[in-house]
Amino acid sequence: MSSGMHEFLAQDRVIWGQAADRAVVEEADRRQARRVFIVTSKTLNRTTDAVEKIRRALGMRHVGTFDECREHTPRPSVIACADAMRAADPDLVLTFGGGTAIDTVKVALIALAHGLTAPDQLDDYHLRTNPDGSRHVPVVKPPPFRQIVLSTTLSAAEFSNFGGCTDPVRQIKHGYTGREIGAASVILDPAVTVHTPQWLWLSTAIRAIDHSVEGICSIQPSPLIEATSLQALRLFARALPASLRDPGDMQARLECLQAAWLSGIGILRVPYGASHGIGHSLGAVTGMSHGHTSCIMLPHVMRHNRDVTAPQQARIAEVLGRRDGDAAQAVADMIATLGQPTRLRDLNVEKSQFAKIAEGAMENLWVRTNPKPIKGPEDLVALLEAAW
Incomplete structure (x- = not known):
């Protein structure tokens, strides 16, 4: 008999069907927030009126x-965000954007909770794999306030309490978690997503599909994650084209x-596989967006794992409209149809970057929890060669 556990997020609500500015104000009212700080991207803030509309709606609050959020969430930008929030003394932060802004706030909230003021102080708080393969999860204090999120991409970072942050010196991306660092509530307003570049919209959808695929194929499966992941794939198959x-x-x-919401329920709730793991390192070393790392690596990792995940992949293939069980080809065809990159x-x-x-x-x-065990760097280089 199998055993397991699902830990629910410290997330109160997901809101859709309301205009963003109204939903933000109502959420601030619900939380009795009087000092709201906004974290967003330069593009949204300086080239559109979307952030200004929120500022006007909040008024004196x-x-x-x-x-100044930066892709792959480098440590210095996290500390800069924490410093800015510390100076403003808010009681709520509104994160308006995608995974970069959301992860910046997640890790910055850890910095605030523990009084961290220098990038290297983050060393003590990231997730690690112990020599015996178990996971070391540092104890993180509750942050001084929560974030709410107004989503603009499909990476689903707003539906987890896991944040990635890159050490630019070592070119390694670390994971961070804490029960209350994720979004306390999420606002889904499709109108604000029209500012998202098409390549980012489409590639982050493949990132969400990666969550679903590796959740379904996890070495520690969950009936809830399989159900939500399959429904996410159904929605994407219809709505993304x-x-x-x-x-x-x-x-x-x-x-x-x-669909991104449903795909993200499995993040840090079930172990993922090598598409996620390689993607983190690809991003840290090459600067590639995580949406594009999934576009390129996911089909190859699925083929690598097929002999140990054939039943799961057959279910994925069926949902994506392919009856021969070749889920990797179904995903690859979708990526190509969307015009996204398929080769490194x-x-x-x-190729000189493969070793790093x-x-x-x-x-x-x-990588350590891939369904078909990764025995060493040579296995990863072989996957990179296949994807090149």
């Missing part, structure tokens, strides 16, 4: 904005946001 054909189709965009060389990755990517990936907790 808005106490500051940080828009529709959002590509007509970027103004708000119902399709909302269904994509809801498409994004100028050099493999070295970093071997430290990743999800």
Whole structure:
């Protein structure tokens, strides 16, 4: 008889069907927040009026904005965000954006909880894999306030209490977690996602599909994660092509946001596999976006794992409309249809980088839990060769 456990997030609600500015104000009211700090991207803040609309709606409650988030969440930007929030003394932070902004706030909240003021102080708080293969999870204090999230991409970072943060010196991405560092509530308004570049919208959808696939194929499966992941795939199969054909189709965009929600329920709730693990190292070494790492690596990892996950992959293939059980090809066909990169060389990755990517990936907790065991760096280099 199998055993397991599902730990629910410290997340109160997911809101859809309301305009973003109204939903933000109502959520601030519900939380009796009087000092709201906004964390977002330069693009949203400086080239659109989306953030300004939120500021106007908040009025005097808005106490500051940080828009210096950087892709892959390098440690210095996390500390800069923590410093800005510390100076503003908010009682709530609104994160307006995708995974980069959300992870920046997650790790910054750990920095605030523990009084960290220098990047290297984050060393003591990231997840590690012990020599015996078990997971070391540092104890993290509750942060001084929570974040709520207004989502703009499909990476599903808002539906987990796991955050990635890159050590730019060692070119390694570490994972961080704490019960209350994730979003206390999430607002899904498809209207604000029209500012998201199409490549980012589509590639982060593949990242969410990666969550679903590796959740279904996990070495410690969960009936809840399988159910939500399969439904996420169904929604994406219908809504993602529709959002590509007509970027103004708000119902399709909302269904994509809801699919991302369902895909993200498994993050840190079941062990993922090598697509996630290699993706973290690819991003840290080459700067590649995580959406694109999933576009390139997921089909190859699925083929690598097929002999030990054939029943699970057959269910995935069926949901994606393929009856021969070849889920990897179904995913690869979707990626190609969306016009996303399918080879490492498409994004100028050099074979000379493979050893460094493999070295970093071997430290990743999800490489260690791949369904078909990764025995050493040579296995990872072989996967990178296949994807090149």
